[in-house]
Amino acid sequence: MRTSQQLRNEMVKRQIENRGVRDGRVLQTFRNMPRDEFVPEDAKAWAYDDCPIPIGYNQTISQPYIVAFMAEALELSSDERILEIGTGSGYNAAVLSKLCREVYTIEIIPELAKRAEEAIEKQDIKNAFVRQGDGSLGWPEEAPFDAIILTAAPPKEIPIPLVIQLKQGGRLIAPVGEETQELALYIKQGISLVPYHLMPVRFVPMIGKIAKQATL
Ligand code: SAM
Numbered sequence: 001m002r003t004s005q006q007l008r009n010e011m012v013k014r015q016i017e018n019r020g021v022r023d024g025r026v027l028q029t030f031r032n033m034p035r036d037e038f039v040p041e042d043a044k045a046w047a048y049d050d051c052p053i054p055i056g057y058n059q060t061i062s063q064p065y066i067v068a069f070m071a072e073a074l075e076l077s078s079d080e081r082i083l084e085i086g087t088g089s090g091y092n093a094a095v096l097s098k099l100c101r102e103v104y105t106i107e108i109i110p111e112l113a114k115r116a117e118e119a120i121e122k123q124d125i126k127n128a129f130v131r132q133g134d135g136s137l138g139w140p141e142e143a144p145f146d147a148i149i150l151t152a153a154p155p156k157e158i159p160i161p162l163v164i165q166l167k168q169g170g171r172l173i174a175p176v177g178e179e180t181q182e183l184a185l186y187i188k189q190g191i192s193l194v195p196y197h198l199m200p201v202r203f204v205p206m207i208g209k210i211a212k213q214a215t216l
Helices: 004-017 024-032 041-046 064-073 091-097 110-122 160-164
Strands: 053-056 059-061 081-085 102-107 128-132 145-150 166-176 181-189 192-201
Touching (some): 004 024, 024 064, 064 166
Parallel strands (some): 081 145
Antiparallel strands (some): 181 192
């Protein structure tokens, strides 16, 4: 039987590197971070498969390639403070914690927020902070952020509080749309976000009070 380390090495080679992710720090982080520690007990056998995996409450941990692609697109230099919307399993936050200074991550489903916090603690990660709440409001007490990542899709546009909480020149990456979604990288210039379209994707929808209202 292959060890967890062997499975991670194969995942990086076949699913991530072969599809074009080149950032050495991102690749090494994926080799080191045990994805199996972030999925439910009955899904551990599939932890390194090339797909999203259900984590309960109708939510998923994203496909490894997409997590790596988004991390690379943020071009992190290890000094950033990042906001993530949609903690889910906590895996993405754990990965980002190795690539930046601090990660603030918000999860709307209380049970998932608690479980993710425990999984992150178990990895002895001290620079990722989990909050339960509606991420479309952002985390104003900790703003401004150098980068923001959304792993749940707002239906039309980026919620205004997130635009406000991003630094000038900061990067925000998000899937946007309902039936079909477009993953885009946005750079903040003045009060606007300049979008760069990356690829079509399928994420779970953003839920919460203002996801459908607060648009720019
Ligand atoms: N990043 C996650 C991981 O590493 O496992 C995967 C996230 S999953 C695709 C999307 C998550 O966003 C779900 O856990 C969902 O409950 C959460 N979510 C949806 N709307 C939200 C909101 N308004 N605020 C915070 N979290 C939200």
